[in-house]
Amino acid sequence: MIRKTLGALGMGLGLMAAPMVASAAVIVLDFEGIGDQAPVGNFYNGGGGTNYGVEFSPATLAIxxxxxxxxxxxxxxxxxxTIMFFLQANNAILNFAAGFDTGFSFFYSSSTAASVNVYDGLGGTGNLLGTLNLTAQxxxxxxxxxxxDFCNWTPVGVNFAGIAKSIDxxxxxxxxxxxxxTFGSATPGQTPIPGTIALLGLGLAGLGWSSRKKA
Ligand SMILES: [Ca+2]
Ligand SMILES: [Ca+2]
Ligand SMILES: [Ca+2]
Structure with a gap:
């Protein structure tokens, strides 16, 4: 049986560096601007994208x-x-050394059930702060x-107490x-509401991501 896959197999390389930027507001990583099957690596850690001090493990690629x-x-x-995926099981970790609080979320599309864990130590260590459960959807x-083939994207998020520093x-x-x-929110893809429509914020809050879903 031939399995559908997200992309051809390949090997990625990444670099290690110490994140320097502290987190405050909600941060969204959309992976736009990274090459096809190129390592995410330090793209968000001074390597070309906005420097949020977020570092991805070498097996984590954009596509x-x-x-x-x-x-x-x-x-x-x-x-x-552009999205993110990975080619080595049990080796897809991101480190956010400055730490973030409140919540963590993303959209996913998966052929298999999976769990994503939030830790208060680097490299998937320390205390487990929260778990996001994925289904084969x-x-x-x-x-x-x-x-x-991977057409259906689902938002998933978790709120947690404490300061998170890595995701497995x-x-x-x-x-x-x-x-x-998305770091700092249990709802993925949030962006700051412009002042001109702030009064409508409550009414529009639920449309921010739902309007992005497949029609
Ligand atoms: Ca994207
Ligand atoms: Ca597309
Ligand atoms: Ca397509």
């Missing part, structure tokens, strides 16, 4: 939708056209984009994709 010129087998990603109600992404290599990884 661009095949419909946008890359090699990714997905559709309807919440922030086109990636192929549900597929269509559009116009192509891509569970799941099976090449079978789970992530996008809009």
């Amino acid at each position: 661009i939708d095949a419909d946008a010129g890359g090699s990714g087998n997905f559709a309807n990603e919440p922030s086109p056209n 990636g192929f549900n109600n597929c269509g559009g984009d116009p192509t891509g 992404f569970g799941g099976t290599a090449n079978q789970t994709g992530f996008d809009d990884i």
Whole structure:
């Protein structure tokens, strides 16, 4: 049986560095601007993207939708056209040395059930602060984009007490994709509400991400 995969197998390289930026507001990583099957590595740690002091383990790669010129087998990603996935099981970790609080969230598309854990130590160590449980929903109600087997993206998040410093992404290599990884909120993809529509904020709060879902 041939399994559907998110992308061709490959090897990524990453660098280690000490994150320096403290967290305060909600931070969203959309992975746009990273190359197809290029390591996320230190992109958000002074390596080209906004320097949030977030470092990803070497097996963690970005991948661009095949419909946008890359090699990714997905559709309807919440922030086109790039997502994050990984090619080595049990080796997908991000470190946020400055720490963050309140919540953690993202959108995912997966062919397998998985658990993602939030820790208060670096490298998936220390106390377990929270767990996000993923289901095998990636192929549900597929269509559009116009192509891509991993078509269904679901928001998932957790609130926690304490200061989190690392995330251990569970799941099976090449079978789970992530996008809009969000620190400081249990609702993924949140962005600050502009002052001009602040009064409508309560009414629109539920539309922020739901409008991004597949129509
Ligand atoms: Ca797409
Ligand atoms: Ca696609
Ligand atoms: Ca994206």
